[in-house]
Amino acid sequence: xxxxxxxxxxxxxxxxxxxxxxxxxxxxxxxxxxxxxxxxxxxxxxxxxxxxxxxxxxxxxxxxxxxxxxxxxxxxxxxxxxxxxxxxxxxxxxxxxxxxxxxxxxxxxxxxxxxxxxxxxxxxxxxxxxxxxxxxxxxxxxxxxxxxxxxxxxxxxxxxxxxxxxxxxxxxxxxxxxxxxxxxxxxxxxxxxxxxxxxxxxxxxxxxxxxxxxxxxxxxxxxxxxxxxxxxxxxxxxxxxxxxxxxxxxxxxxxxxxxxxxxxxxxxxxxxxxxxxxxxxxxxxxx
Amino acid sequence: xxxxxxxxxxxxxxxxxxxxxxxxxxxxxxxxxxxxxxxxxxxxxxxxxxxxxxxxxxxxxxxxxxxxxxxxxxxxxxxxxxxxxxxxxxxxxxxxxxxxxxxxxxxxxxxxxxxxxxxxxxxxxxxxxxxxxxxxxxxxxxxxxxxxxxxxxxxxxxxxxxxxxxxxxxxxxxxxxxxxxxxxxxxxxxxxxxxxxxxxxxxxxxxxxxxxxxxxxxxxxxxxxxxxxxxxxxxxxxxxxxxxxxxxxxxxxxxxxxxxxxxxxxxxxxxxxxxxxxxxxxxxxxxxxxxxxxxxxxxxxxxxxxxxxxxxxxxxxxxxxxxxxxxxxxxxxxxxxxxxxxxxxxxxxxxxxxxxxxxxxxxxxxxxxxxxxxxxxxxxxxxxxxxxxxxxxxxxxxxxxxxxxxxxxxxxxxxxx
Numbered sequence: 040x041x042x043x044x045x046x047x048x049x050x051x052x053x054x055x056x057x058x059x060x061x062x063x064x065x066x067x068x069x070x071x072x073x074x075x076x077x078x079x080x081x082x083x084x085x086x087x088x089x090x091x092x093x094x095x096x097x098x099x100x101x102x103x104x105x106x107x108x109x110x111x112x113x114x115x116x117x118x119x120x121x122x123x124x125x126x127x128x129x130x131x132x133x134x135x136x137x138x139x140x141x142x143x144x145x146x147x148x149x150x151x152x153x154x155x156x157x158x159x160x161x162x163x164x165x166x167x168x169x170x171x172x173x174x175x176x177x178x179x180x181x182x183x184x185x186x187x188x189x190x191x192x193x194x195x196x197x198x199x200x201x202x203x204x205x206x207x208x209x210x211x212x213x214x215x216x217x218x219x220x221x222x223x224x225x226x227x228x229x230x231x232x233x234x235x236x237x238x239x240x241x242x243x244x245x246x247x248x249x250x251x252x253x254x255x256x257x258x259x260x261x262x263x264x265x266x267x268x269x270x271x272x273x274x275x276x277x278x279x280x281x282x283x284x285x286x287x288x289x290x291x292x293x294x295x296x297x298x299x300x301x302x303x304x305x306x307x308x309x310x311x312x313x314x315x316x317x318x319x320x321x322x323x324x325x326x
Numbered sequence: 327x328x329x330x331x332x333x334x335x336x337x338x339x340x341x342x343x344x345x346x347x348x349x350x351x352x353x354x355x356x357x358x359x360x361x362x363x364x365x366x367x368x369x370x371x372x373x374x375x376x377x378x379x380x381x382x383x384x385x386x387x388x389x390x391x392x393x394x395x396x397x398x399x400x401x402x403x404x405x406x407x408x409x410x411x412x413x414x415x416x417x418x419x420x421x422x423x424x425x426x427x428x429x430x431x432x433x434x435x436x437x438x439x440x441x442x443x444x445x446x447x448x449x450x451x452x453x454x455x456x457x458x459x460x461x462x463x464x465x466x467x468x469x470x471x472x473x474x475x476x477x478x479x480x481x482x483x484x485x486x487x488x489x490x491x492x493x494x495x496x497x498x499x500x501x502x503x504x505x506x507x508x509x510x511x512x513x514x515x516x517x518x519x520x521x522x523x524x525x526x527x528x529x530x531x532x533x534x535x536x537x538x539x540x541x542x543x544x545x546x547x548x549x550x551x552x553x554x555x556x557x558x559x560x561x562x563x564x565x566x567x568x569x570x571x572x573x574x575x576x577x578x579x580x581x582x583x584x585x586x587x588x589x590x591x592x593x594x595x596x597x598x599x600x601x602x603x604x605x606x607x608x609x610x611x612x613x614x615x616x617x618x619x620x621x622x623x624x625x626x627x628x629x630x631x632x633x634x635x636x637x638x639x640x641x642x643x644x645x646x647x648x649x650x651x652x653x654x655x656x657x658x659x660x661x662x663x664x665x666x667x668x669x670x671x672x673x674x675x676x677x678x679x680x681x682x683x684x685x686x687x688x689x690x691x692x693x694x695x696x697x698x699x700x701x702x703x704x705x706x707x708x709x710x711x712x713x714x715x716x717x718x719x720x721x722x723x724x725x726x727x728x729x730x731x732x733x734x735x736x737x738x739x740x741x742x743x
Contacts, residue, residue: 042567049559056557146392154653155395157581157616169594179592182559251588252556253581253616257392262556296551296560304523304552 044176046294052182054289055189056251059244060262061269062196062281063237069276070213071230073126074134077141078241078266079259085111085242086254087149090158100163108243115238119231127230142259149256160249185247192243196278209233213276268311274321283322380419381673381680384442386435386463387453387477389426395612396455396658397426400477403655403662406645415666416673423448432462439463443470449680450475452665455658457481457526464488471682473689475668477661482529482742485708490682492689492708494668494701495661496629497740498526501605502533502576504714504735505627509572509603510541517543517603518565520575522582523550530576530605533741538574546570555582558589565600566593572601579610587620596623606630609719609729611656617719621727624719629712630657630698631729633722639697657698664696668703707743714738 064078088107092098098106122141126134162181169177200206212219212226220226245254252262268288273280288307295306314322385404389397401424408420423446425438435454442448443466451467451474454460460479464487467474476484476493485491509517519534521527527550535545547568549561565573573595577583583604590602606628608614614621632643632655642663646655672688679685686708693702702711713736717729 045563046560049557049563053557053559150392150394154612155392156612157584159616159618161618167592169592177594179559181592248556251585253585253588255392255581260392261554264554265556293557293560297564300549300561300564304550304555 042297045178046297047290048178048186049182050290050293051286052186052189052289053293054286055185055193056244056248057265057269057289058282058285059189059192060241060248061244061266061285062278063239063241064266065270065273065275065277065281066209066233066237067123068270070209070233071123071127073123074131074138075123076135076138076263077145077259078138078237079261079263080142080145081111081115081238081241082245082248082262083145083149083254083256083258084114084238085245086160086249086258087153087158088242089246089249090153090160090254094159094161100166104243104246107246108239111242111245112235112239115242116231116235118238119234123234124227124230142263145259146256153256155256158249158254160254162250181250185251188247192240193278193282196240200278205232268307272311272314272322274318274323277321277323280321280323380421381415381450381669382446382448383420383422383669384425384439384446384448384451385422385453386425386427386438386442386451386459387455388429389424391428393429393455396478397424399656399658400453400455400662402646402650402653403659404666406642406649406659407663407666409649410641410645411666411670415670416678418673418678427456427459430456430458432458435459436462436466439466443472448472450669450685452662452669453477454479457484460484460491461487464491467491473680473682473685475665475689477665478658481525482740489708490686492668492686492703493710494664494703495657496710496712498529498576498605499533499741500710500712500738501627501629501714502530502574503537503741504716504738505574505603505605505625506534506537506539506543507541507735508625508627508716508733509538509574510543514572514601515543516546516570517572517574518547518549518568518570519545520549520551520561520565520573520586522553522577524553524578526578527576530574534574534576536741551577551582553578553582556585558586559593562586562589562593562595565590566595566598569598570600572603574603575608576605577607579607579613581613583608583610584613584617584620587617587624591620601625606657606717606729609717609727611654614719614727614729617727621719622721626717626719626729627714627735628657628717628729629714630660631715631717631731632656632660633728633730634698634715635731636697636699638695642697660697664694664698664701667694667696668692702737704739704743707739709740709743711737711739 060082064075067073067075085107088110089103092106093100093103166181166184168180170180170183171177208224208229212229216226269281269285273284291310292307387397387400423442427434454476455478457479460476467490468488473490476495478495480497482497482499485493517538519531521531531548575586602624604626606626609626611632671694672685672692675688676684689703691705699713704711713734715731716733717731719727720730722728
């Protein structure tokens, strides 16, 4: 059993994917207080956009993915202005019903356009196969790519929220929306932008994830539980929390399935229950 | 109604060339007479159709939600058979009453079955894409003595649940068991199984293990994967480290088989000398093209490949393409097509009688030629007996993947029959 290093690597990569797809949800939940169950739809939009760009129009993968993220961000922005804005002051039940309804609308729309089947998502040649990091430790080329890219994006998000003026405004609006508006921050525009960025990140995550986890219309529903696990474990509204939670979920899931395949599928749910009893407010509590 | 019975326009055309008014009138009368005769023939046809009331068929299947494709495929298959056979089943017009369960919904299926029988007065029920739905309607069928032809549900026990059920689709065990035998014949001695953790997965695991070990092989490890499993890296790594000669996997058709194949390709299982074996679910027509290069060379056992070489299959595929364009048929369309053929043959044998006991009597032991090859409904089991093919996934000249049959097992039934 060549085991542990490979399991840790695979788990970290899987965690990175979960992080990218979930972090936008954490931002909307923490910042705007919206329980957006339709968040997975943005990951699916990114996935479908990249399929259309890369496979139908023949665009290079490395260009198609960022473009897919931009398209998703634009759609997210429009939906925020038209639909989600109305939900901010409503109760959680309204939000949950509305957004789960949106998931079904999205599933029907994408089935109508692309059919119920799975979409092709072949990788470019240079990302296929395995690379030997050192003798005996072969890792998937695409997984290595995901690890590096995920790391860069996570650092970018962290820097953007903690070190820029925009990030400071977001954090201000998060702790007190009315006060932030009172000191001259345009809260509406801020929300629009953060929502679009969150959607764009989900779109990027979706576009990057589909070569590993596939894409069909039921995507947003199928992986919803994983997004919610990451956000609730990490604590809503914290990027660091989401990252740590996603990595824990990824590593525990992969390690469990490798070492204890009999119990592997159940392990992460046990972990979630235990962690939420221990820290119901999430790993990194919102201040 | 579409069959032409006479050719009346010919005398009418003559009038155009004639200029003498009197002769024209006379000819018009002739023309009108011919038309009248034709009309009376058509009326006779209508009267004939009215003699035998239309056959009422209840179709319980999925038309909405993530599995909406199932209903669409079956509708297309039924429509194609009717179109190719003069829109009649055993000489009678057909009225189909459709009910949508929107996926596995046993309560709903049972309610629909009751409504179809008591209110719509259907004479036979067909369809049933999900096993729990088929199980749920069994008591209703027994009570009402209404026959049912199962067009997809593949859990082993279904025909045992009611004497009024006949199945013409397949069972998971039926297509998994031949793979174990075939692998043994190839000289494969050690294998691992990986199945989705639900009842059909367990059926596949047991069926493969039984025949493979009967041939002298050994299953060294059996993995069960949760139904909702996005990332296969851990399982594939475990397979690679265990180093069996082959791995047999079963997942319901959908994204799981492709995700598994991609992880297997990425980790180089084939290069490590581990052969990949599966059932046809891994190469479902709606999903297989998305597998891409990762699907190439996969060996599968199944009852139907759209690439099956036979005249009837070519007729089926060409007819389907003519009606539905790029929307390709899958095994559900083919089974629904067969459903009509089976009903036609059974009703012809009963002389049109549709009461439960008579129709079930005709269905037992009935055999037809299907686009998949010869099929038979077991005399005692009321379950499908058919050829199971061994296929290799190859890329055709048009760039599409297809399952090319190269070996077969004849008259296979469910291993638990």
